Amino acid sequence: MDMILARTVGLLVVAMLVAIGARRCRLPYTVGLVLCGFFLALMRVDAGPSLTHSLIFLVILPPLLFEAAFNLKWAELRPDLKVVACLTMAGVVISAGVVAAGMVAIADWPLRSAVVFGVLIAATDPVAVIAMFKDNRFTGRLRLLVESESLFNDGVAAVLFALALTWAQGHEITALSLFRGVALSAGGGIAIGLFCGAVAIVLAGRITDNLVETTLSVAAAYGSFLLAERVHASGVMATVAAGMLMGNLTMGENGPTAWLSESSRDFLANVWNFAAFIANSLVFLMIGLALAGLPFGGRSSLTIGIAILLGLLGRLLSVYPLCLPFRNGPAAVPAREQHVLWGGGLRGALGLALALSLPHSLPGRDEIVTTTFGVAAFSIVVQGLSMPGLLRRLGFLGART
Template sequence: MNVAQLVSVLVILLLVATGIALASQWLRIPYVSGLVLAGLAIAELLPDEIGLDDALILNVFLPILIFEAAINTDISRLRTTIKPVAILAGPGVMLSSGITAIVLKWGLGLHWTPALLLGVILAITDTVSVIAVFKEIPVPSKLTTIVEGESLFNDGVALVLFTLILKFHASGSITVVEGLQEFIVVIVGGTLVGLALGYLSIGLIVRSDEPLRNILLTGAVALGAFQIGHSLEVSGVVAIVVAGLIIGTVGLSSNISASTRLTLLSFWECASFGVNSLIFLLIGLEINLTTLWNTLPAVMLAIVAYQLGRLLCVYPLLALINRFDRPIPLRWQHVLFLGNIKGSLSMALALSIPSSIEAREEVIAIVFGAVLLSLVGQGISLPWLVKQLNLSKVSFPEQQIEDWQAQLITAKAAQDELDSLLKTGILPKSIFEEMRAAYQVRVAAAEKALREFYNRRNNDLKSEKQQQTKLESIRRRLLLAEKNALNEARRKGILSDMIVQVRLKTIDEQLLNLDDH
């Protein structure tokens, strides 16, 4: 296919994606499910060369999606849910993969290698559909953080396991100890690569503070982290996650202007949306309905197998978490189980299986069928199921509180930007004082309204508990701000290391006490 044909096909796909975005909003169905169905409908109208390419997804699309998720992840929020996230993305993936592999080995008569590969591929969760539902139906923010956090680390663990299984097949034998050592080395190596790239890029981002240059830089980091990890035989996905978390938390802090931060995050949001749209359209194009019909019994068994694996992963492991951490409500666990939707990475891994693997074509057909039925069946039914669980009732007083908080946050942010403009000489002091005074009126009004509400909070026990959670979140952020100020003072030589260490220890104890309540 020449360049002109490729551009024509790309224009068609973009127009179809735009039309599906409008239609899905009107029909009240998930956008990604609509894209897959549209891909099925237009498959005959496009050249046969158009379809999923595992190298393109793994080397370009996947780094973009993971990096966008990482830079938008608040580490302080992730830290409060790290235990359930870690146990679901670590032992959970292994347990789910093992259960799925055992069921498919005995149910379909597969050898261990293709069965284990199927187990890992079908243990991957794609949260695009789930997060899209959360944007329409109010759910607790902590549940959203768990879903996003699990997805962030789930891909890395699954890719490492996939690589280890292929190495085992190529070498013919590998002990459990050797496999565990390889797993640890790959994860730790990817973490070190991500740390190095993340911290090296922070200085350039802050020094440049220019949107277009920083877009190019972060693009190079996202794509380069995966390639460097692959060349060093460590996890490129883990490298992307770590680099993205560092850039999002430190690089996009108050050290750069609000306009640069907003432009950068908007670019990555658009890139992620565009990539997702193309991927899910291509999934529909790739599915052969005749092949799906012929393998339907095996596909249905695979769906039962991975759902069983997810069932035995979510409920028992989170019940274990409840013994030494804040309990995860049962209704939240239902969402984590029901939101077990498959996506593009599963199909990319299936296509990347070497031809030397026995039953490769059967594995690919099963994965493609399972992904299609998952996206269409679970994707369309999930909004209704989440709504029935009634996870979050937002009362009018709570909406009013958040409105006041939004007013306070935006006015304070604008005042900070005005301070920055005055210091750089862009804004005359007379105009600065006039504009800052206008924002101060908004700040004072919001603070007064919030103060009056908190003074009345003892009248309602339920309101007390809800606001206590909000206050704990505020206290945590204040303590983290204190830690940041101490570290900055030590770096500049204002405070001695001994004094800083004592203060940091006290603050860490206060943070731990907050997490324990």
């Protein structure tokens, strides 16, 4: 235990140094973390706990999801809700279908393994996407679109992944069971999240202690996630729902819906920003550490290359066609925003967590995990490095000085 704690502290020190260096070199922080972790592993530095499904799902994801949802304003999201819903639901299905079909036709994967991989890699990852925008200090409607889509389509992808895995293991899936599974998982997760958030709000409204109020928010973030997963609902949806409820009732104007004072709101926001920074730092460093130990030679490299191209194609077909109905009106998505939606479709922690959760009995399990890591690495490093230039070229960021 002492050794694990010491190594974790060591990772945080490395993350701090990377943050300082990345800012001076104008390198995206997340890219710097992945590269640093990769080189540490090449030097055979035993840097701490390995990346596992449980670590990502039960420790890292809840604070990242809650912090992002906490800062997502319903009043700003509501005008674009149709766009986000379309990209979230139809987009995941289209992207998963393109990737699965391509892996069968080009990489000669078994259909069931290809479908599982297509679903787990389809969702854009909120961890990587939100970190990208924070790196570039980017705000506005476009950030709202990309971040909200990544938050919600994670829930959809997690639900579809569970159903795809059930089918891949030989169980029959009917249209009715598919609908029931999606409704119970997504609806159950949202209901649990709203319940946990509401309980935390009621309790916090009777207290005027910053530390107790923050503890209640932590309990809501982790409690909603764990409770939802316990009853086979979507933990992602639960934490997002709890975060949005508490954030929108917390961060609004003082009045009947505000349950915290202004100083308490600032304190809570700062605590969650810090928690998100710690979780982000650990997950991206550990992704880099894990990459160095994977077999990327020969056929694996070819398969990863195919998967990367299919992922980009699937993202393209799930953005541009779906934005066609929104060419006019207040919810219009201009072409330059569509370019960022496509280029900003990063993959990362969620896909890795789902891949690492696959049973070892699943045919092609190791190849799926290796390919997922390869796609995530490309997404974080290559797409992450290209995004500042793309945002500047499209006029969303000022010229570099």
